[in-house]
Amino acid sequence: MTDSSILVVDRDAGFAADVARSLESAGCETACAAGPCAARQMLAASSFGLALVSAGPDPREEAELIRSLGRDETYVEVIVLAADPGAPEITSLYGCGNVYSIRSRAREGLVDLFWDVTRALERRALRRQNARLLIELRDARDDLRDQFEFLAQVEKVAAVGRIALDAAEQLRMPLAAMAAYGDYIARAVGASTEPWTEERRQTAVDYARGLEEAASQCLAVVRALRTLGGPDCGEAEPTDLHEILCDTLGLLRHLLDSRRIAVHARVSPEPPIVAAAPDRLRQIVAHLVLNAMQAMPEGGTLTVSTSALPGGGATLALQDTGRGIEPEVLAHVFEPFFTTRPLGQGTGLGLLVSRRWVRAWDGDLDLANAPGGGAVATLTLAAPAVALPQPGLQAAALAAVGQESGLQAA
Structure with a gap:
């Protein structure tokens, strides 16, 4: 049996055989089951794309079978054959998502059954195709998410590199100034034998203030870096x-x-x-x-x-x-x-x-x-x-x- 095979489920074995022969004459592959219990055994052993289920004296057993066929892992299209297809209890029991149609079980009502069978099998094929496409779409989404996370990590690393370069540029000039100012002050203070003139004293003061200003610039960059790494936005x-x-x-x-x-x-x-x-x-x-x-x-x-x-x-x-x-x-x-x-x-x-x-x-x-x-x-x-x-x-x-x-x- 294949995904396009048809299982005819009817407690009347003779009626089921007649329906199966009618469909086989149109080129369909069929099998028969004498009631829901036999149908479950056959469904467990073989694959079917469509089930023709006749409503029995107690239609709840058939309704339970149809609901089980509507699950994603065992999805099978169903055409229901009923003595009175328009009866409220029939439509309420068999109004499942995998029921393609509810038809009359009378033999004269089976003349155009083949067309419903064809369309029901086409619907199942489309559903299976959609299911495969959905799986592919989910896989593609997961791949895109993984790639996005990878690119986000790459961007973070690149951002850290840019920040480090910018911070180095921000610190380069004040640090160079601090080194120059510090060197002058050290030499001026260390040369104790030279007279400490007013001009020399003022120059040392200016350089000390320049050293303080350059240090303040460095501290501002450091504070900004700390804020950038984990800014405290406060409690809203x-x-x-x-x-x-x-x-x-x-x-x-x-x-x-x-x-x-x-x-x-x-x-x-x-x-x-x-x-x-x-x-x-x-x-x-x-x-x-x-x-x-x-x-x-x-x-x-x-x-x-x-x-x-x-x-x-x-x-x-x-x-x-x-x-x-x-x-x-x-x-x-x-x-x-x-x-x-x-x-x-x-x-x-x-x-x-x-x-x-x-x-x-x-x-x-x-x-x-x-x-x-x-x-x-x-x-x-x-x-x-x-x-x-x-x-x-x-x-x-x-x-x-x-x-x-x-x-x-x-």
């Missing part, structure tokens, strides 16, 4: 975004005024409550404001906008009126140690670490060129898991604090 909690914004702008008010930068606020009427660590969020907002200030060395306008998201959470956008960001620079702003500032004035990790913190809170940070000119940093923050126990700052309160912080209503 319900946080009033307006309050964070007012605090940060208030701290930077004098610096904004000295750079001739006006701040325009476009804030949501209700206080946006977001999931974030307040201290870390203040650092992120301050970093974004300082970046915007750097983009406007001749002064300009910083537009600060907040808006609530439909599903909860909020966005904070900071747009400057600078020259914008060159495309080749924009593609690398979130890479470690990438900075456009002069050597010693930035580690190139602020945006990267900020984005990591925000993503740890289920948010995101993006940087793009604004349509009207300048650049815009967009901070998207998720809604907190629990509500803030007390109301946050309303828009009016933000405006009041903003007046003290140099804010102007847009």
Whole structure:
């Protein structure tokens, strides 16, 4: 027997033989079983693609047989032959997924049985083909996942290499300066026989300060590396975004005024409550404001906008009126140690670490060129898991604090 063989199951052996001969005359390979028990024995010994099962006096035995044939490992298509195929108890008992059709058991109703048999076998062939394709698809998915994990590990190794090279470049100049300054101071102090003139003393002081400054640059790189390796994003909690914004702008008010930068606020009427660590969020907002200030060395306008998201959470956008960001620079702003500032004035990790913190809170940070000119940093923050126990700052309160912080209503 093969996958296209047909098993005729009927308690009436003569009827089963007649049906089998009819199908064999059409070129089908058949076998007969006198009831469900005999059918199970034959199914255990041979492979069949289709079973013609006649509903007996107690149709529950046949129904149990049909359900067993619907399992994936032993799937067989079934055509049910019943005295009354439209009876509710027949359709409810035999309405299984592997039942192709329910037909009349009357001999005159078997005239076009061959067509149902052909279509049922075709459906089984398609099902088996789909099952094979599904297995191949799962195998391909597993292979892709393994390759992705391998590539991710390769990328991590490559990233570590790039970070090490960048860190070495960041440390090279200050370490060379430290060596030169230290050598001069050692020689100046060691030469006790020479007169210690005021000029010589001042030079030694300048070199000592240079040594201290170079050491500070090295420490900044080391701290940045430690932050990059395992940034502490803090514990996310319900946080009033307006309050964070007012605090940060208030701290930077004098610096904004000295750079001739006006701040325009476009804030949501209700206080946006977001999931974030307040201290870390203040650092992120301050970093974004300082970046915007750097983009406007001749002064300009910083537009600060907040808006609530439909599903909860909020966005904070900071747009400057600078020259914008060159495309080749924009593609690398979130890479470690990438900075456009002069050597010693930035580690190139602020945006990267900020984005990591925000993503740890289920948010995101993006940087793009604004349509009207300048650049815009967009901070998207998720809604907190629990509500803030007390109301946050309303828009009016933000405006009041903003007046003290140099804010102007847009």
